[in-house]
Amino acid sequence: MPRATIIDVAAAAGVSLSTVSVALNGRAGVSEATRERIQRIADELEYSPSLTGRSLATKRSYTIGFVVQRSPEVMSTDPFFGTFIAGAQEAMTQAGYAMVLQLSPSLTESEKLYRDLAGSRRVDGVLIDQLRVDDRRIGLVRELRLPAVAIGPSQVDAPLPLARQSAADGIVRLVRRLVHLGHRDIAHVRGCLDYVHSVERRDAWLATVRQAGLEPGAEIQGDFTMAAGQLAADEILGLERLPTAVVCVNDLCAIGLMTGLQTAGLDVPGQVSVTGFDGIELGTYTSPNLTTFKATPAEVGRVSASMLIDLIGDPDREPWTVDVPLGPMVPGGSIAAPGHR
Amino acid sequence: MPRATIIDVAAAAGVSLSTVSVALNGRAGVSEATRERIQRIADELEYSPSLTGRSLATKRSYTIGFVVQRSPEVMSTDPFFGTFIAGAQEAMTQAGYAMVLQLSPSLTESEKLYRDLAGSRRVDGVLIDQLRVDDRRIGLVRELRLPAVAIGPSQVDAPLPLARQSAADGIVRLVRRLVHLGHRDIAHVRGCLDYVHSVERRDAWLATVRQAGLEPGAEIQGDFTMAAGQLAADEILGLERLPTAVVCVNDLCAIGLMTGLQTAGLDVPGQVSVTGFDGIELGTYTSPNLTTFKATPAEVGRVSASMLIDLIGDPDREPWTVDVPLGPMVPGGSIAAPGHR
DNA sequence: CTGAAAGCGCTTACAG
């Protein structure tokens, strides 16, 4: 027995298709009595409207695309994604939207994914995350006339609606705290500078250190993984002078760094203070606990998804920006005055 | 200027809609000459068929649903998901399918998500992962007449096609290795026994230890996270007799355990040997490196997705099972003979 | 080898 369609409901209720449609969609033009009657009959028949039928009529797929340009391993490790997606989903489900997720390690491959999503009109719009410097996707979605919202830090100046969360503010405050504790040699483990997120954090560290009248400490190339943090430890141990504090691009990197330093026999924070960024749960289990700043990826997800849904409803709207406030600083035992034991 | 439709292509080529459809879909019934001509014209017009139009005609959404019943944090931490999704996508993209991902922390909420996916016919089928003992979803997809493939360990006996990978084989071999090294007190940090994956691994540990004529060591409740591993360390340290080896439910848990034991001043593997399961990259960065067994989530993803696509093409097919072979054992420095330094 | 027609399941002006 095939599922009930709107025709079955109309027939059972003895009204026309349009009346059923109007009634069930809660639009004006049907008496409350008939609406209730139709609703009851629809429920009895277990009628549930077909997304495809509606899509064809409304020219909307009620689907949003999210193409993640990262290797599966990194995507799995980064605490951002799950929480972000959960938040985005909340906003989407409410509006009848769902998310198609595509992973792609390579840039050219992901470009093809965007083209296919747009070409088949599988999605009504896309979320653009992990922005790179001069990101090609910005021109691409424009060419494809694909509504898009970007997620990025504060300096991004793209001709797209932007949901932004400034990690810079957090880094600034962490560096100031270290300076206040008496640190004069503050190093940084940065992410790959192709990403605006890395640039933002590096710049914030650099500017704040200089502003305090200090010579910037070593700048070490890392990335957003624990593994990179561990490798960074080796590099720091190889410096002619050990920095007294290291500001890391994110928590995972900071945790890897702490582990690396401790494995080499150093005391954290006794010999080296370490800070992270993100405020992930794992940082509360390390010993010492990580001093970091809390990001709010779920909120960023919610905001960016609802921005995109708004944009889909009004595609010619001028680009606008929404700032998502950062969470609080998370104090931990991973920093102390230099030389403290 | 709206995008070209099949009507535009037909008009430009001076043929009927059906000829265009047949030609572009590579079906028989069109001369090679016209097919090429139509293809060329379609390319010129940048024609790309609308998924919605096709969906309505074929009664397929060309979309697969994946509802993940886990908290966003855990999902983010578990290395399984990203790799699994990447593998599944490979199989799906080839067949013109895409994946709608939904996260849901609660069981009742996820049940609603399945109902909505089925009701709106947003998806042609679903992948069921993280199977629980007596999983309600098995009855649910049946009630919803929603094609589904389950992903699980070897003892699952569900009336569904099953893509299975036996972690048990790996655990058995790890335990045997420990026995061979001379261990007589082998503990286990298990996952929550609601999950068949936890049960499978616990049972494998228990059976193998007994088979070796040993008294089973302590069985400690943990889960699949690092945090749980760290907590398990405390519990192990509180035992009246320290086990000489601990078999953990997965790598993250094992890494957390190692960290916890080391923080307490214990030597791994000198005082306690530790094994994991999954073979994640992080385990190669710990000190000592983790001894574990490699799972192949990408392959499980590929296999389960293509099974589901097959099932969608033949919904009345009898349930069948595909075994995905486990990867190799990953030797590491985290195990040694008991009392070894 | 090609075309005309029906149909997939909805929504939305437009009449009445």
Added chain:
DNA sequence: CTGAAAGCGCTTACAG
């Protein structure tokens, strides 16, 4: 307040 009709963009028997 309700209905008849057109249309969204395809595919698929069925004729010719």
